[in-house]
Amino acid sequence: MMSLQYKNKEAYPLTVTIYDVAREANVSMATVSRVVNGNQNVKPATRKKVLEVIERLEYRPNAVARGLASKKTTTVGVIIPDISNNIYAEAARGIEDIATMYRYNIILANSDQNEEKELTLLDTMYGKQVDGIVMMSDAVTPKLHQSMDHSPVPIVLAGTVDESNQFASVNIDYFQASYEAVQMLIANGHKRIAFVSGPLHNTINSKFKLEAYKKALSDARLEIDEQLILPEEGSYDSGIEAWETVMTLEQPPTAFFAGSDELAIGIVHGAQDNGYKVPEDIEVISFENSKLARMVRPQLTSVVLPLYDIGAVAMRLLTKIMNKEEIEDQEVIIPHRIEVRKSVKKND
Amino acid sequence: MMSLQYKNKEAYPLTVTIYDVAREANVSMATVSRVVNGNQNVKPATRKKVLEVIERLEYRPNAVARGLASKKTTTVGVIIPDISNNIYAEAARGIEDIATMYRYNIILANSDQNEEKELTLLDTMYGKQVDGIVMMSDAVTPKLHQSMDHSPVPIVLAGTVDESNQFASVNIDYFQASYEAVQMLIANGHKRIAFVSGPLHNTINSKFKLEAYKKALSDARLEIDEQLILPEEGSYDSGIEAWETVMTLEQPPTAFFAGSDELAIGIVHGAQDNGYKVPEDIEVISFENSKLARMVRPQLTSVVLPLYDIGAVAMRLLTKIMNKEEIEDQEVIIPHRIEVRKSVKKND
DNA sequence: CACCTTTGCGTTCACGGTAAAGATTTTTAA
DNA sequence: TTAAAAATCTTTACCGTGAACGCAAAGGTG
Numbered sequence: 001m002m003s004l005q006y007k008n009k010e011a012y013p014l015t016v017t018i019y020d021v022a023r024e025a026n027v028s029m030a031t032v033s034r035v036v037n038g039n040q041n042v043k044p045a046t047r048k049k050v051l052e053v054i055e056r057l058e059y060r061p062n063a064v065a066r067g068l069a070s071k072k073t074t075t076v077g078v079i080i081p082d083i084s085n086n087i088y089a090e091a092a093r094g095i096e097d098i099a100t101m102y103r104y105n106i107i108l109a110n111s112d113q114n115e116e117k118e119l120t121l122l123d124t125m126y127g128k129q130v131d132g133i134v135m136m137s138d139a140v141t142p143k144l145h146q147s148m149d150h151s152p153v154p155i156v157l158a159g160t161v162d163e164s165n166q167f168a169s170v171n172i173d174y175f176q177a178s179y180e181a182v183q184m185l186i187a188n189g190h191k192r193i194a195f196v197s198g199p200l201h202n203t204i205n206s207k208f209k210l211e212a213y214k215k216a217l218s219d220a221r222l223e224i225d226e227q228l229i230l231p232e233e234g235s236y237d238s239g240i241e242a243w244e245t246v247m248t249l250e251q252p253p254t255a256f257f258a259g260s261d262e263l264a265i266g267i268v269h270g271a272q273d274n275g276y277k278v279p280e281d282i283e284v285i286s287f288e289n290s291k292l293a294r295m296v297r298p299q300l301t302s303v304v305l306p307l308y309d310i311g312a313v314a315m316r317l318l319t320k321i322m323n324k325e326e327i328e329d330q331e332v333i334i335p336h337r338i339e340v341r342k343s344v345k346k347n348d
Numbered sequence: 349m350m351s352l353q354y355k356n357k358e359a360y361p362l363t364v365t366i367y368d369v370a371r372e373a374n375v376s377m378a379t380v381s382r383v384v385n386g387n388q389n390v391k392p393a394t395r396k397k398v399l400e401v402i403e404r405l406e407y408r409p410n411a412v413a414r415g416l417a418s419k420k421t422t423t424v425g426v427i428i429p430d431i432s433n434n435i436y437a438e439a440a441r442g443i444e445d446i447a448t449m450y451r452y453n454i455i456l457a458n459s460d461q462n463e464e465k466e467l468t469l470l471d472t473m474y475g476k477q478v479d480g481i482v483m484m485s486d487a488v489t490p491k492l493h494q495s496m497d498h499s500p501v502p503i504v505l506a507g508t509v510d511e512s513n514q515f516a517s518v519n520i521d522y523f524q525a526s527y528e529a530v531q532m533l534i535a536n537g538h539k540r541i542a543f544v545s546g547p548l549h550n551t552i553n554s555k556f557k558l559e560a561y562k563k564a565l566s567d568a569r570l571e572i573d574e575q576l577i578l579p580e581e582g583s584y585d586s587g588i589e590a591w592e593t594v595m596t597l598e599q600p601p602t603a604f605f606a607g608s609d610e611l612a613i614g615i616v617h618g619a620q621d622n623g624y625k626v627p628e629d630i631e632v633i634s635f636e637n638s639k640l641a642r643m644v645r646p647q648l649t650s651v652v653l654p655l656y657d658i659g660a661v662a663m664r665l666l667t668k669i670m671n672k673e674e675i676e677d678q679e680v681i682i683p684h685r686i687e688v689r690k691s692v693k694k695n696d
Numbered sequence: 697c698a699c700c701t702t703t704g705c706g707t708t709c710a711c712g713g714t715a716a717a718g719a720t721t722t723t724t725a726a
Numbered sequence: 727t728t729a730a731a732a733a734t735c736t737t738t739a740c741c742g743t744g745a746a747c748g749c750a751a752a753g754g755t756g
Contacts (some may be wrong), residue, residue, distance in 0.1 A: 015500065015712090017711090017713085018712065018713060019712080019713095020729080027735070027736090028736045028737075028755090029712090029736090030714085030715080030735070030736065030737080030738095031734085031735060033713070033714065033715085034734095034735090037714085041733065041734060041735085042733095042735085043722080043732070043733080043734065043735090046734080046735085060471065060474055060475045061475060061666050061712085061713075062416075062475065062477060062711085062712050062713065063475045063476045063477060063713095064412055064415040064416045064476070064477045064711085064712080064713090065416050065711065065712030065713040065714090065741090066423060066712075066714075067412040067713090067741090068410075068412045068413050068711085068713070068714090068741045068742065069713045069715080069740080069741055070713080070714055070715085070716040070741085071714095071741075073412060075455070075476070080690070081442070083431065083437050083440050083444065084434075084437050084438050084440070084441035084656070085437075085442050086432075086434060086437070087696075089431050089432050089433075089434070089437040090432050092431050092432070092456075093430070093431050093432035093458065096431065096456070096457065096458055097458075100457070100458075103478065104457060105455050105457065105472065106455065106457075107423070107453050107454065107455055107456075108440075108444070108454060108455075108456040109444065109448070109453065109454075109710080110441065110444055110445075120491075123408065124453065126408055127408045127410070127411045128411045128423070128453065129410060129411060129412045139709075150406075161725055191673065198704095236639065236642065236643050262643070265643055269643075269645060272645065273645075280652060286699050291584065292640075292643070294584065295584050295610070295613055295617075295640070295643075295644070296643070297617060297620065297621075297645075298645075304733060308432070363742090365741095365742055365743085366742065366743065367742080375705075375706085376705065376706045376707075377704075377706090377742090377743080378705065378706060378707080378744085378745085379704080379705055381743070381744060381745085382704090382705085384743095385744080389702095389703060389704055389705080390703095390704070390705080391704060391705090394704080394736040395706085409742085409743075410741085410742050410743070412741085412742080412743090413711090413741065413742030413744090414742075414744070415711095415740080415743090416710095416711050416712065416713085416741085416743070416744090417710080417711055417742075417743040417744040417745080418711090418743075418744055418745085419711075419744095427741050461722085548714095623735095697756105698755105698756100699736080699754100699755085699756100700753100700754080700755080701752100701753080701754075701755100702751100702752080702753075702754095703750105703751085703752075703753090704749105704750090704751085704752095705748100705749090705750090705751105706747105706748085706749085706750105707746105707747085707749100708745100708746090708747085708748100708750080709744105709745095709746090709747100710743105710744090710746100711741105711743090711744090712740090712741105713740105713741090714739105714740090714741085715738100715739090715740090716737105716738090716739085716740100717736100717737085717738085717739095718735105718736080718737075718738095719734100719735080719736070719737085720733100720735075720736085720756105721732100721733080721734070721735085722731100722732080722733070722734085723730105723731080723732070723733080724729105724731070724732085725728100725729095725730090725731095726727100726728090726729095726731085726748100
């Protein structure tokens, strides 16, 4: 059975166009266009008359026709790895909120951080004539770089580093933030600190978190043990696995720097399930601070990765570029901080 | 400074149209249109020639123009309460995956379950000429109902009940699922079972979960105590609050039926933080089964709410309706089950 | 071989707006 | 009063594509 809504085709209302409004209001369609677009060159009386007809006929401008004529769609493309992953969802919400604020809609697509999909999606977005694109990706590969270079519309990277520094982007200082996190662990006297990073094909993990981890250790004259560097996926289960892997070592670590909250929780549970206490026996610091961080015992001490803000600022930046406003700096660095909770011992 | 990408306006590539391709290939634009749209009435040699030119000129059909001419945008609108909420994100992913499979893109928007926003968003979607809409909402209010009734395009409700049974929808049997959950607690001997529902303005909470809770109790000849019914928000903190509220009662409950995983985790932590053991002292069953359910100790026993599937099936249903295929049943009920873990004692 | 189908391709117009240019009316001011 | 200026409105040329329609060439049929 067809949808009750549309049992009979007549149920689909025929669209009323700007011509219909014009005719009913005894003005030209240009005038209707003006009142619809808030152009001031319309006599108040005329505007009122038109507005009434619009109301009566339930006229709704056809955004597609408008887009064709004006070459603006008031739509931006958003390409993210995976919306079902909390961190991207958070960013997406930031993007959408600001987009809404500036009257844009977003076309959202998941890339699964698959280069091929990313390229296809960019092409799709270009074809759909979006006015701009916000992109989140693990790494700006050469092919990606090339496609973005040829983009007919502005692109802003969110939470994504472009090593060529050629595109607008919004990030935090991942290196510094990671350095501070590891330092916090070092300050608590740990000599064996594991780094459960998340995939190393992600530029942020490989070039910033990892490098910062190494630097913090060597600055403190601590040995860098490759066995303590675990490039797992970002999931909860890989956190548990990482724990298991590393605790079979002759000299297991006493502290962990985890690349994400899920990873950190996996580690915490791995420890607790095996009779270790956090933070008494094992200390863990995370890098994310999603709401999950408070939903474990002990609650996680974590570097704050302000995903919502990153998304929001990226979108704001995009509106400026689309609007051809002057941009002070196209590479925005948002301040970060560490939220201290219970998975690391107080040190004062 | 402007984006490096576009230092000079010439950097914006001028768009190549179907005419350009036609001219270069010495054919009419109709022929180009045919090869682009896979029409078979083109000689292979001609097709090849056109394809080459398309490649060389990097021609990309303008989806906006196409949309205007064909009255199809291959875009569907998705209205959900909040993408940063895991359950909606999960559903969104299901929707997007199937949409991609059928070559649709999605315009995603957050309504914050605010009726006004929902109405505005519907109007926006209509204006953008989406080919269909997937909607998730707390409740189909009269106004919403009316707007949807006048929709120029098909709408499918996902995880949302429409009491008028007038729209296509995809759900599970919330009543039955809830009944089973409460029964499980009753079977374990509990006489005082609290129901921490989530907001009651949500139809699913008020009409199904709550009713099922009451029915399960009365069927077991247990007293229904209004003090044990807690319409909190769905958040972790409200779970903790619910715990605190209810444990001050003279006869506190010994088991909880929680409307969501976050709520359940809040309750578990509330209990644990106060020296109670789960499930020894307190049993908790949740309704959601997100990945969170496994990320607590004890892991949550939970009714499985298959959000991804609900989204995917809703989108699939929508494609059928958009395609004017015959629909067996426009109100789809997906099977549910209860995932048994550790927050409820084994009973055999 | 006359005639009817297909196949392959070109012409033309509609889609529903925007915006520039031109026309008309109203206002301002000498 | 009246012409120039300003305000308001109409005309019209697109925007890039799909699709109906038309027509010629090729293939089939009896």
